[in-house]
Amino acid sequence: MARPRNEDKRNGILAAATALIAEQGLGAATSEIAKKAGVPHGSVFTYFETKAELLNVLYLELTTELTDTVTAVMSIEDDTRAQFHRLWTGWTQWGVINPSKRRVQAQLNVSDQVSEQSRKSAYDYAEPVFELIRRASARGALRNAPIDFVGALVEALVVATTDSIIRDPERADEYSEAGFEAAWQALS
Amino acid sequence: MARPRNEDKRNGILAAATALIAEQGLGAATSEIAKKAGVPHGSVFTYFETKAELLNVLYLELTTELTDTVTAVMSIEDDTRAQFHRLWTGWTQWGVINPSKRRVQAQLNVSDQVSEQSRKSAYDYAEPVFELIRRASARGALRNAPIDFVGALVEALVVATTDSIIRDPERADEYSEAGFEAAWQALS
Amino acid sequence: MARPRNEDKRNGILAAATALIAEQGLGAATSEIAKKAGVPHGSVFTYFETKAELLNVLYLELTTELTDTVTAVMSIEDDTRAQFHRLWTGWTQWGVINPSKRRVQAQLNVSDQVSEQSRKSAYDYAEPVFELIRRASARGALRNAPIDFVGALVEALVVATTDSIIRDPERADEYSEAGFEAAWQALS
Amino acid sequence: MARPRNEDKRNGILAAATALIAEQGLGAATSEIAKKAGVPHGSVFTYFETKAELLNVLYLELTTELTDTVTAVMSIEDDTRAQFHRLWTGWTQWGVINPSKRRVQAQLNVSDQVSEQSRKSAYDYAEPVFELIRRASARGALRNAPIDFVGALVEALVVATTDSIIRDPERADEYSEAGFEAAWQALS
DNA sequence: GATGAATGAGTATTCATTCAT
DNA sequence: AATGAATGAATACTCATTCAT
Incomplete structure (x- = not known):
């Protein structure tokens, strides 16, 4: 093909x-x-080939683009908290800047048209992100939790923050910083 | 007649x-x-009257049932952390016990068939839950953030935890406790 | 029943x-x-009993009301032309004053839900009207034509005139008089 | 391709x-x-695109076909009365020969599914017919009436005559000739 | 008799996918 | 390969009529 x-x-x-x-x-x-x-x-x-394939490709393009975006900003050498901060702002900003993509991603995340395989590919590709999250959570309450779970928690916080910003853009910085602090404490 | x-x-x-x-x-x-x-x-x-109305009613029934469930367990007099702990476990358990309802809720949450009015009703009904979340976050990093935002962060963590448990039920207690600790710290 | x-x-x-x-x-x-x-x-x-019966009853009520209206005004003793003139204005005015009834009549006239029997009843009831039309056409080109046919021609002119007035009410008198002259000449 | x-x-x-x-x-x-x-x-x-569009197209096809038919026969050079006579017989015959089309036209004429635009197009296309009617009525009682009104009266007579013939085909010629005389006198 | 819930056949329209050109 | 007509199963919703209360 x-x-x-x-x-x-x-x-x-x-x-x-x-x-x-x-x-x-x-x-x-x-x-x-x-x-x-x-x-x-x-x-x-x-x-x-089919609409389902289109949706799977779209899912992968969106997740890949997002991963590339945040990987680029977070990879600059720095201490973990600073790196995590860049991860956080890069991630939320991507959603704020691309609200359509964010909405589509939200739809695809709950759709059974997206195959497990696609989801796994997206996860694998996001490995560096998980790596940073692991480091950020290495000494906190979640230190012994599976990385998938910790990643899911972080993603949940990012997404909730992003959607709050989209709904109320004037307080973007406030939400972003407060969300970051909450996330950082959750991992500590 | x-x-x-x-x-x-x-x-x-x-x-x-x-x-x-x-x-x-x-x-x-x-x-x-x-x-x-x-x-x-x-x-x-x-x-x-229409399928959309059915979906809105369903949305309200599900959110009401969930709110009633968690309100019931959290209202026992106790210190805030203990209350928040009961809120947490009641909430996650509802999703774990009712995976179909949880999945439907996830779909409805991203659907534009659910009206703003329905969402507002659900929010208003959940007022006691927000009240507890406010108390739990009164001294932490989120103390000055709007309660809607704090509530959204907590809900995001609950949902992520619930879905992790559904996916991997053997570690239910581990996820639940780790998630709770993360949430509590995020609010502290 | x-x-x-x-x-x-x-x-x-x-x-x-x-x-x-x-x-x-x-x-x-x-x-x-x-x-x-x-x-x-x-x-x-x-x-x-059925919607079809409702429509038939409605048809009969409308035609009866119309016949009563025009019969009332035309029956005053007078010469044929004056009587026909009153028939004409009474008929057109009924439609102008009752545009909804007129529209419904138009619908029912082309509907196959109205039975032949209903149509015959309406015709029979309108006998005095046909009688006058017969007198008005007794010496003209239509003198040998079946009365049903002559009646149909007159009705056609009335209806066309009425609808023109409804569409352009400012010229009501002009249409009514011109239509009357045309009809009278057609019968002469 | x-x-x-x-x-x-x-x-x-x-x-x-x-x-x-x-x-x-x-x-x-x-x-x-x-x-x-x-x-x-x-x-x-x-x-x-929709059933309504189908009905509008059908309306236009029927009226266009009818107009073409009568325009073809009436356009032969001749005096006005002879031309009007050919218009008359062409028009009634079209209905008699095509009773289904005639019935559909009757339905569409009273339907609000047919747009004003469609009706206007049909009218505009029938311009040559109106032109002849204008000439035929130039010296009669309707000489000062709007051509739309005169046309409506003629159409009403044609239609009534056609429907009488369809109902009682044995007297076709009698109805047609009597109807023609009536119409001609109405215009004179 | 009054009421309005119950019914299920019927309606116009949509849509992913195929395939003739 | 490009195109858009062809397809028919599927969809939400309607409605005259019946009938339990």
């Missing part, structure tokens, strides 16, 4: 899907996605 | 909707819900 | 049906008609 | 709609229309 080469069309479809799913939920029709992307309906199915 | 509305039928429809939505997502067909509830398709619409 | 006695309810249902059918066509739901009439849905079917 | 739209299918749907609406009224189901046309139900909606 070698991917057809026109990368632009493929990305256009994914971008259109993101915009439409953010508006209408996962029920957004493939024909509408095609129209928004400016490609014929049939092309959706030459780039993605 | 006409036949009165049958409360059992109404509840049967809501129960069937819960089971089916847990399995299939919000796309579960009203005709399937009717079949599972053992009522004719048309009857769904004598009890709920 | 002795008619239930509460004449008010029955008339209320017919009035509500008229208003609703004028707005929505013959597809207007019996439950909506009941609601508008302020009676329970079931009552519609204690006063009328 | 995809399959082009199939004109035959489209016309088949319109023909099936005509037959079924003539029998059952505008309530005729799209699924029945599809079955009668020998196409899958869904195809109705690739050719017409």
Whole structure:
């Protein structure tokens, strides 16, 4: 199943899907996605075998993009707390800056159309993030908890903070800092 | 003097909707819900004007039930930490004991079919829970943050913990206690 | 099938049906008609066995009312042209004054829910009107045509005139007089 | 380069709609229309966005066909009365020859599913017919009446005559000639 | 008789996917 | 490969009529 080469069309479809799913939920029709992307309906199915595959690819693109973003900012050498702080702000900002992507991610996270395999790939790719979280929690109450669980807690806090900021953007800094402190204490 | 509305039928429809939505997502067909509830398709619409109304009622029933459950256990007089501990375990256990309800709630939380009004009602009803969370966070890093935000952070931790337990039930106690400690520290 | 006695309810249902059918066509739901009439849905079917019967009764009430109206004004002794003129203005005015009834009549005239029997009754009841039309056409080009046909032509002109007035009420008198002249000449 | 739209299918749907609406009224189901046309139900909606659009297209096709028919016969050079006579017989004959189309037209004429725009298009297209009617009425009692009104009166007479012929076909010529004389006198 | 809940066949419309061109 | 017409099962919702209360 070698991917057809026109990368632009493929990305256009994914971008259109993101915009439409953010508006209408996962029920957004493939024909509408095609129209928004400016490609014929049939092309959706030459780039993605099924709608489910499109959703899985979208899930992976979003999680990969997010992981890349936060990995980039957090990898600068520094002490753990400072690194974790950069992780935190990078992560929340990604959601604030990309509210459509954030909404789509929220939908995909609870959808059974996304396969376990996709979820596992996303997890594996986020390994460096987990690594930092492990370090940040190495001496705290969660020191003996499985890293998946600790990661889930951190993600939950990030997401709750992000959504609060999106709902009430004027207090962005306040939420971000308070959320960070709460997270840091939770790990301590 | 006409036949009165049958409360059992109404509840049967809501129960069937819960089971089916847990399995299939919000796309579960009203005709399937009717079949599972053992009522004719048309009857769904004598009890709920539209599918959206059914979903909103379901949302409110679930959140109300959850709030009642946790309010009951947390209201015993005690110090704040002990009360918060009972809130925590009552909340997570509700999700663990009712995984279908938990899954449906997760779907409804990200659905735009649930109206702002329904969400507000649920929030208002949960006032006693927020009250306790406020007390628990009165001296910590979040002391000046809006209570909605603090509540969202706590809910995020509860939900993440619950879902971790559902995924890996053998470590239920471990997750629950670790999650509680993390939450308590976040608020301290 | 002795008619239930509460004449008010029955008339209320017919009035509500008229208003609703004028707005929505013959597809207007019996439950909506009941609601508008302020009676329970079931009552519609204690006063009328079926919706089709309701429509037939409505048809007869409308045509009877119209016939009574025009018969009343035209029966004053006078020469034929003056009588026909009163017939004409009485008929058109009824439609102009009762646009909802006029619209419902138009719908029922092309509906196959109205039985041949109902149509025949309406025709029979309008006998005095046909009688005058016969006299008015006794010496003209239509003198040998069947009276039903002549009546149909006159009715067609009345209806066309009425609808023109309803559409453009400022020219009511002009249309009415011009229509009358045209009809009179057609019969001469 | 995809399959082009199939004109035959489209016309088949319109023909099936005509037959079924003539029998059952505008309530005729799209699924029945599809079955009668020998196409899958869904195809109705690739050719017409909604049932309302189908009805509007049908209205326009019928009125256009009728206008073309009468325009063709009336345009032969001749004196006004002879031209009007050909208009008259062409018009009534179209209805007599196509009773289903005539019945559908009667339904559509009183339906609020047909838009004002469609009605205006039909009127505009019939301009040459109005032109002849204007000439025929230039010296009569209706000489100062708006042409729309005069046209409505003529149409009313045509339709009444046509329907009388359909009901009693043996006297076709008698009705047609008597109706023509009546109309001509009405305009004189 | 009055009431309105119950019923289930029927309605227009949608949609992922296929496939002829 | 590109295109968009074709498909038909599926969907939410309606409604005249019946009938338990």
